Amino acid sequence: IHRGGILFPRESETRQVVSLDGIWNFAVPDTNNPLMGFQHHWYKTDLREVPKLEVIQMPVPASYNDVTTNWKIRDHVGLVWYDRTFYVPRHWSDVERIWVRFGSVSYAAQVWVNGHLVMSHEIGHLPFLSEVTQYLKFGKENRMTVACDNTLLADTVPQGRVSELENGRLHQDYTFDFFNYAGIDRPVYMYTTPKTYIDDITVFTIDVRESQALLQYNVSVLGDAGNTTCRISLLDKNKTVVAGSEESFGTLTVEHPRLWWPYLMHPEPGYLYSFQAELLDDNGDLVDKYTLPIGIRTITWTNTSLYINKQPVYLHGFGRHEDSDIRGKGFDAPLVLRDYDLIQWVGANAYRTSHYPYAEEIMDLADQRGIMIIDECPSVNTEFFSDTLLVKHKVSLSELIKRDKNRPAVIIWSASNEPRTQYSAAKNYFKKVIDHIKSLDVSRPTTIVEAQNVNVVESSYYVDIISFNRYNGWYQNEGNLDIVASLVMKEAKAWHEKFNKPVIMQEYGGDTLEGLHFAPSYIWSEEYQVSLLSSHFQAFDQLREEGFFIGEFIWNFADFKTAQTYTRVGGNKKGIFTRSRQPKASAHHLRRRYWGLAQQY
Ligand code: GCB
Incomplete structure (x- = not known):
């Protein structure tokens, strides 16, 4: 277990980063003996040398499920194995520490280097790393093996259940509505650090007042930190040093700071500084250096509003998924850039990383x-x-907060989506979950995204912001769009009245098949989705007058794949964009609204 920081691998004067992405070997054990890989020590040899094992090629990063035409790979439950060879340059034997870091493996992973177990990790969508120096062969070929298990049970996050079909095949059941993609789905890096190294950095804005910003920071150093000093420099976009210090923790004062503002709220949104930490030895020579992008901004909230830099914000965006054809949840740079282009085109200023943490490259x-x-x-x-x-x-929350604590874009922690909070056990459970978040970060508000009836929910007493999902005109009152606006208003008011907190509608929407047209509008058509949005917009406009309603999020940004069920035609089609990221009529409609909202700031 790695207990330190989880800083993203970045190159510097003292660090080198090498990608281990590419085509790996991949094998699925015989279903009659799923543990054969462990019994026969597959991690000690090249998978291609295991007798009678069928080994295929598999891209990394990618979910393995939709790469081939073999349904047994798509629907496999349990372990799969990956391996590859790689070289460690001869001159790296002088480098003092070598690390391997996975952006994510879903759901659980064990990793061996040259036959030695170097790390185990459970819970997908989160990074993990380990130092591997002692297991490497310098100037020679090395092998990395990964066993990956996608099984979800009552004690995994998220939960699932495995049943056995009549023919003995295992089947994964789960109630969440997205395909349980698995595999090495984010980039894999090998990188170097010195023996004494910067392990973690925390920076946050305490306050911005009278054209001065006050930042608090902490740099933790591991190894032989005793003989080093830490020099901190804060650089603006022109690389001018605007603040500095010679302490590894403390405060920085920035005069006339350029604040981090949300998109559409400022002509230059997303302004980032570089927080540069340099570790120096007794002679003043550089030992290690790490540069972290940071934004200067505050978040505050009351029982009716949310403020960025003391300005009230109204959130308009969507729930999303990491999901696309063939690669599943695998990180894909062209897709990510296309998504941001569409997010900005449609005029959204926010989204929720429903229902798991997204890749760090996406967060950047x-x-x-x-x-x-x-x-x-x-x-x-x-x-x-x-x-x-x-x-x-x-x-999962500790790892998420460790990963994302320095990100200016992160404004709310969501502890869960649609837990069954009608059960009494949920109340105490979520009190502990929210207390845990608060023990790690008090600078951001918390939420739980609710779908239960407001009258039965008790756990939302502990959160700062109320979130609810409701499918009026879809799962309830399908076809009756004329009553939707009043239902939405009534419910939003009930949440505020019960808990006296700001309220966000985190999900609403309806499945829509692109190209299906009906006049007058009829369920599943593009016209129906447009009318369904309109009826919600009516409610949102009136709710905003009430003063506690702080955000609207349509479900979903794009169509996405789900488990096979008769309610889903090729997956969930509630996207305003298709799965290939082309607009439906609703995208144009939403765009008019979101740009209109931006005009009101
Ligand atoms: C929900 C879930 C989301 C589903 C959506 C739907 O409430 O939070 O994961 O995809 O409903 O379309 O059913």
């Missing part, structure tokens, strides 16, 4: 472009509340 773009993020941990549709689950749920 939110920081750079000023897109506000509701950062959700991988807890979705939790049904059974146990102590073992609570421990893992807290771990």
Whole structure:
């Protein structure tokens, strides 16, 4: 277990980063003996040398499910194996530490280097790393093996259940509404640090007052930190040093700061400074250096409003997924850039990382472009509340907050999506979950995204912001769009009255098949989605007058794949964009509204 920081690998004068992405070997054990890989020590040899094992090629990063035409790979439950060879340059033997870091493996992973177990990690969508120096062969070929298990059970985050079909094949059941993609789905890096190295950095804005910003920071150093000093420099975009210090923790004062503003709220949104930490030895020579992008901004909230830099914000965006054809949840740079182009084109200023943490590369773009993020941990549709689950749920939050604590774009922590909070066990469970978040970060508000009836929910007493999902005109009152606006208003007011907190509608929408047209509008048509949006817009406009309603999020940004069920035609089609990221009529409609809202700032 790695207990230190989880800084993203960045090159510097003292660090080198090498990608281990590419085509790996991939094998699925015989279903009659799923543990054969462990019994026969597959991690000690090249997978291609295991007798009678069928080894295929698999891209990394990618979910493995949709790469081939073989349904057994798509629907496989349990372990799969990956391996590849790589070289460590001869001259790296002088480099003092070598690390391997996975952006994410879904759901659980064990990693071996040259046959030695170097790390194990559970919970997808979160990074993990380990130092591997002692297991490497310098100037020679090395091998990395990964065993990956996608099984979801009552004590995993998220939960699932495995059943056995009549023919003995295992089947994964889950109630959440997106395909349970698996594999090495984010980039893999090998990188170097010196023996004494910068392990973690925390920076946050305490306050911005009278053209001065006050930042608090902490740089933690591991190794032989005793003989080093830490020099801190804060650089603006022109690389001018605007503040500095010679201490590894403390405060920085920035005169006339350029604040980090959300997209559309300022002519230059997403302004980032570089927080540069340099570790120096007794002679003043550079030992290690790490540069972290940071934004200067405050978040505050009351029982009716949310403020960035003391300005009230109204959030308008969507719930999303990491999802696309073939690669599943695999990180894909062209797709990510296209998505941000569409987010900005449609005039959204925020989105929620429903229903799990998104890739760090995706979060970087939110920081750079000023897109506000509701950062959700991988807890979705939790049904059974146990102590073992609570421990893992807290771990997922610790890892998420460790990863994203410095990101200006992250403005709210979401503890869960649609947990079954009608059960009494949920109340105490979520009190502990929210307390845990607060023990790690008090600078951001918390939320739980609710779908239960407001009258039965008790857990929302602990959060700062109320979030609810409701499918008026879809799962309820389908076809009756004329009553939607009043239902939405009534419910939003009821949430505020019960909990006396700001309210966000986190999900609403309806499935829409692109190209299907009906006049007058009829369920599943493009016209119906447009009318459904309009009826919600009516409610939102009136709710905004009430003073506690702070955000509207349509479900979903794009169509996405789900498990196979008769309610889903090729997946969930509630996107305003298709799965290939082309607009439906609703995207144009939403665009008029979102740009109109931006005009009112
Ligand atoms: C929800 C869930 C989301 C689903 C959506 C739907 O409430 O939070 O994951 O995809 O409904 O379309 O059913």
